[in-house]
Amino acid sequence: MTSQSPPGRPLEELRYxxxxxxxxxxxxxLRPRVIQAAETARxxxxxxxxxxxxxxVEGYRRTMLSFDAVLSELSEDEWHTPVLRDLDIQGLVGHLIGVERQLHSALGIGPDMVTDADHVESTQADALAQAGRTTSDTHAEWLDLSAVTVAHTSVLDRDGLERLITMHHFTTTVERMLVIRSFESWTHEEDxxxxTGRPLAAPDSARLRLMTEIAVSALPAGLAMxxxxxxxxxxxxxLTGPGGGTWQASLDRGIPGETDVRIIADAVSFCRMVANRMxxxxxxxxxxxxxxxxxxVLAGAQALALD
Amino acid sequence: MDTGDGLLVARLAAGDEEAIAEIFDRYAPFLYGLARRVTGDANAAEDVVQEVLTTLWTHPERFDPSRGSLRAFLGVQAHRRAVDAVRREVRRSAHESRQQALDPTAGEPFPDAVESIGLVDIVRQAINRLPAAQRRAVELAYFEGCTQRELASVLGIPEGTAKSRLRLAQAKLSEWLAPHLLEMA
Structure with a gap:
């Protein structure tokens, strides 16, 4: 039998x-007064x-640290665990090396590359190239490239952060691209x-907030896709839980109107769905x-996943 | 996902201002009535409602749906704040007679739970006075946490009958317990 109100303090329940x-x-x-007082307080x-x-930039740095911590825990055998598509973990990190190189190219701090290409196909060579390397070399190269991204972007001024760059068939600001990269790296960390049988780990609430914001703002793009x-x-x-929030979201990038639909979901689960992991x-x-x-809307959100 | 009080407060925690409006619409008459009865002052009762709901908005994590209903949680908060308001008023007031009547235990903590002021036996005796069918309905609803639908199922009666049976029992208990509940205030 399900309970409406647990009988922990039944007399109190009865009393009220x-x-x-x-x-x-x-x-x-009183109603507007209470609502105004509440909104002033929080x-x-x-x-x-x-x-x-x-x-x-800080969100990206934290995500890289978290990813690095997981890689550092892996045994040699675990590095060769099948993880995604036809890749083992070393191959997956190779994929991320490829993405990072393209990001450097887009940022103007790496060799010229074609960055407006398919996210998976354009990095497959990097993924496959790891097969003949030591896992420590793969790990070190990924870490070095990520550290360069953080070092470069952490000194950019506002104009630099708002500069538009193009990668993987979409154009956005450097800042938003860093959030997208954080989103992807967290997703692969969970992969x-x-x-490897490790417990899943939600991002800290500040990082999660960056991710939920970008996911909700991208819903019109997902619906178009x-x-x-x-x-x-x-x-x-x-989106409930720390890192979540409430958005009155226009689904065509216009001015939000009256609510046509309300969707309530756990913030972390929503992000996992956006990453196509749920x-x-x-x-x-x-x-x-x-x-x-x-x-x-939910199907559109799921379509935002990179891979 | 919980679809009752837990969901409402989860929305509140997520910064959904529409949730505070819904909670106001659902619980403000109850809280205002409770606070008015305790304070005897409409303005003070309004302040109590505002304080209770604003605190819920700023600290939604304090409500744990696994420990009871939102109504009981808010009721406890409103009662405490109403008693505090009465105390403040008593301290300000120079009317000794009123002070003696309302605050005979000045300086002592006010009891805030039925259990702590010896009303348990009184409430249980009142429940025992109910006809057996009504008593069983009250026990199922408040001691075992059944919904009205579950109540009807367990008792093998239509839901409407379960509802009216519970309402009758509540009316009797209200009448019998009113003096004691008033004392608690």
Missing amino acids: ALAEADAHTPPVA PPGLAAGTESAITP IRRA IDRPKPNRTARIV APDDIDAVVTGDEALAAD
Whole structure:
């Protein structure tokens, strides 16, 4: 039998159930007063318990440290565990080496390369090239390239961070690209954790907030990718847990209107879905409003995954 | 995902300002009525409602849905704050008679749970006075946490009958316990 209210303090439950008999309609002015007082005490939009905001560069640095920590734990055998597509972990790190090289090229700090190419295909040579190397060489090269990215971007001024760069068929600012790279690296860290039987690890709440923000802002792009544009439609996205938040999101990059659908989901699960590591049906979302629209929004979010 | 109080407070924690409005609509009459009864002052009761709901918004993590309903959680907070408001008023007031009547244990902590002030027996006696069918409905609803649908299923009666049976029991308990609950305030 399921319980409506656990019987931990049944007399207290009874006492306040009985007190409903004294319910009295409060003055009309109290409602806006309470809401205003609440919003003054804590601004809406940001989930409680989220650490202070960090820059995308700091988010990228933390993600690289976390990824490096997992790689440092791996035994030689574990490095050769199949993890994704046809890659073992060493091959996956090779893929990330390829992505990092392309990022350097796009940033103007590495050799010229074609960066506007398919995310997986264009890095497959780097992935396969690891087969003849020691795992420590693969690890060291990835770490060195990542450290160069952090060192370069951490001294960029505002113009530099907002400069548009193109990689893997999309153009965005350097800052947003760093968040996308963090998202991908966290996803692959979890791939490695899954493959080697390690517990999954959510990003810290400040990093997660960067990821949830970029995921929600990219929903119109995701809907376009699955060819289901939603002009003049608005979704209210509520992502729970530290690092989450609430967004009144226009689904066509316009001005948000009245809510057509509200989707409530755990922030980490939502990000795993955006990374195509969870199916929309598995994230236990609570939907109110236009359910068909919700299904498209979640499918669009999942289509944002790079690989 | 929980779809009841837990979800509402999770939305609150996620910074969804529509959730605080929904909680206001659902619980403000209850909280306002409770605070008015304790304080006897409409303005003080409004302040209590504001303080309780603003604190829930700023510290949603303090509510643990596994430990009870949001109504009981908010009720406890409102009761405490209302008692504090009465105390402040009593301290300000020069009316000794009112002070004696309302604050005979000045300086002592106010009890905030039924259990702590010896009302357990009184409440249990009141429940025992109910006709057997109503008593069973109360026990299932408040001691075993059944929903009205579950109540109907367990008792083998229609849901509407379960609802009215519980309502009748609540009305009797309210009547019998009102003097004692008032004392608690």
